[in-house]
Amino acid sequence: MEKHKFIGKSKDEAIQQAKISLEESNVDNLFINELSSKKSLFSTKVEIEVIEKDEIIKFIKEYIQTLLKNMGFNIKIEVFNKNNTPLYKIYSDNDSLLIGKNGKNLKSLQILVGQAINKEINQNFKFTIDINDYQEKKERNLIRLAKNIAREVSQTKVEAKLDSMNSYERRIIHNALANSSKVYTESCGEEPERYVVIKPKGE
Template identity: 30%
Template sequence: MKKVTASGKTVEEAVQKALVELNTTRDEVEIQVMEQPQKGLFGLFGGKPAVVEVKLKPNSVEEAMDFLQVLIEKMGVQVNIDIKTENRETIFDLQGEQIGTLIGRRGQTLDSLQYLVNLVANRNSDGFLRIRLDAENYRERRKQSLEQLADRLAKKAIQTKKPVKLEPMHAHERKVIHTALQNIKGIATYSEGQEPRRYIVINPNK
């Protein structure tokens, strides 16, 4: 974390010097007064200036990015990370030749990395930050795959008139299934089981 120590005749003067050196504004820093100014004898001799330590507040997104880059390097994978914002959500888009290693089986590794990145991003944040990790549009491809699965199994439930149980899924993937089938006549969906083995049941209406 970048910080500077500055002095001046007054605390405010010392702070302003530090802000200029850091090339930032007061709301982006934390200020600690190290020494209050002291007047000298008769206002002329032996006076001491005010001393302040001013440091930049941590940027949560940058901290999360640095953490992710170090983590990926330790995994022995080289990727490029693009940052974009969508619907008040920050997206880290990973791209590289070994991207499959970071996605993992059905996105489990990507979900684990996302969980850790969000922990780091929110440890010093004033408000809640949501960071989503994607890998060469994996999230959208997975969503489409789940929607196709939901449609196929819903038809099976209607034809056989028997409940169909899906494999355990993360909450956000279960939400995709529920949403895809919420307006389909003749069926109802609900979740059963305990995390992390919670799963969806597609039940035909009788």
């Protein structure tokens, strides 16, 4: 993964240099990490490190392929863009072992790959791993659950506390009910036991 460094009198100026040098007009296609900002009496210097997002996406795919191959899995990976976030769909004949009970192994894989990329670029990078559409099916089930409980809450006017979920699962619940006129959602508790509460809106 190729990293580029640029220095400017401001972060914006350094970014402009990066866009020109890398021939990239859309800054959203660049991953930017501010390395340092030095101020003196007469000037300011800002140094940034820039990685093209396509390079990061490719790095993650290759990392997953190498990791699972070394573990003895025969897999195929396809990369999609879902809500501006890379989605890595893994297909395998041994999907039950890769997914694990209640998705435990899939969660571990997501964390492991996340730690590897964060170490490489010194920042968090959002991406999602799915195995044989497990996450997609789970998302549909969570949306169905959210709407069913929201219906009960709106009728009884009694808030409902859901089981603890990871940030990805909580976000699905929040998004599913974001436009509801009858209920609203809140995340409560501390990681890894954070959970969503569905509450009735006042009349």
